[in-house]
Amino acid sequence: MTIQEDTYIYKKEVDWSLLHEGLTIPISIQVVFHKMLQDKFPRGSTKNINLIFNGVEYPVKLINQKFNAKKYPKHKDLIQIRYLPTSKLAVKLRSIFINSYNFIKKIKEERILQGIKKRKIFVSDEFKEYFVLYTTQFENSFLLDCITNEDIKVENSYISKFSEEEFEMDINYNRKDLTAKIEEKTKIVKIRKLDKSISDNLKLLYQHKCQICGLNFGDNYNGKIVEAHHIEYFTKSLNNNSDNIMIICPNHHRLIHKVKPTFDKSNLLFLYQNGYQEKLAINYHL
Ligand SMILES: [Zn+2]
Ligand SMILES: [Zn+2]
Structure with missing residues (x-):
């Protein structure tokens, strides 16, 4: 299919995982993205893609998670974007979303001191920031916008x-x-x-x-x-x-x-x- 340029894929609130290793894209209501992936990207497959931010390409992996189809017959596809904490993208994201990074880091450190177990940290409403993905005309490139x-x-x-x-x-x-x-x-x-x-x-x-x-x-x-x-x-x-x-x-x-x-x-x-x-x-x- 021809790919529509600049179509919205997903808006993700910045959290610790996003700043270090990746995110999951729920695709049930992402109409164009879903169509784009259909048939071409079956479960269990991985491909190299680029996220383009301010004209610079950041290589990452797109993964369609494998499921046990017998055990979870109704499970929807689970698409993830993954990168390493040391990758060019993760480093860039931590510098752009420095406020979220500092906010979560501080709470993490306090929790360690208090001996509190791992629990997800939510950034309070007034400090929330967002990572947004759009399609480009190229199947393996996605446009990244950062809303600080x-x-x-x-x-x-x-x-x-x-x-x-x-x-x-x-x-x-x-x-x-x-x-x-x-x-x-x-x-x-x-x-x-x-x-x-x-x-x-x-x-x-x-x-x-x-x-x-x-x-x-x-x-x-x-x-x-x-x-x-x-x-x-x-x-x-x-x-x-x-x-x-x-x-x-x-x-x-x-x-x-x-x-x-x-x-x-x-x-x-x-x-x-x-x-x-x-x-x-x-x-x-x-
Ligand atoms: Zn209205
Ligand atoms: Zn009506």
């Missing part, structure tokens, strides 16, 4: 000037009326690209159908008009994880911002102020 705490702070102060609907219009319709200063702009553009890419990937997953009414209104007209909506407002939460986004038609989107129902995530249900309840018609990812 500094980038997020700039986006955060910029975005506070906008309403949630204005922000979502930017993401859905790729409006680029950035009034930011030049040095802020590169950071904001990087985060906008990620937001838009995550939303576009979900639109593909739902084949441009609304998760609330199940319809693809634009289909007869060959127009794709579904929009991404952030369950917890992005302008407040800065949360663009796919589990904070749903894909809905423009009618439902306007309505939701107008009448502000609450979303009951455990029952996948909207509760409207007048007592009306509406369950999601389709859901593959929440």
Whole structure:
């Protein structure tokens, strides 16, 4: 298949493993990436790939983990990117994500002193940083973007000037009326690209159908008009994880911002102020 360039693959919160040895990519909702790997990269296989960051190539390994198919018949593919702690990439990542590195290292050292056993360390929300992968036109090369705490702070102060609907219009319709200063702009553009890419990937997953009414209104007209909506407002939460986004038609989107129902995530249900309840018609990812 021809490979779509610049398609979102995965956003990973920076943790200790990422800074030293690699990451796992859950591919169940990563539509384009999944298609790209299908048939060509069976379980148990490994291949050399490059991650490209700021124009420099970093060699790493892509692995499709082997499973005992009898024991785990329903197990989904588990794709991993692996590198050594001394590799060029690991060294680079530790220098870029120096804040996460120092934060986790400090907690690790404290735990050793206190004799606390190994447990996963979570970076607190305000210091979180992200590693983001996109496709390139080459099957064995992937584009790496690093979103640092500094980038997020700039986006955060910029975005506070906008309403949630204005922000979502930017993401859905790729409006680029950035009034930011030049040095802020590169950071904001990087985060906008990620937001838009995550939303576009979900639109593909739902084949441009609304998760609330199940319809693809634009289909007869060959127009794709579904929009991404952030369950917890992005302008407040800065949360663009796919589990904070749903894909809905423009009618439902306007309505939701107008009448502000609450979303009951455990029952996948909207509760409207007048007592009306509406369950999601389709859901593959929440
Ligand atoms: Zn709808
Ligand atoms: Zn919305």
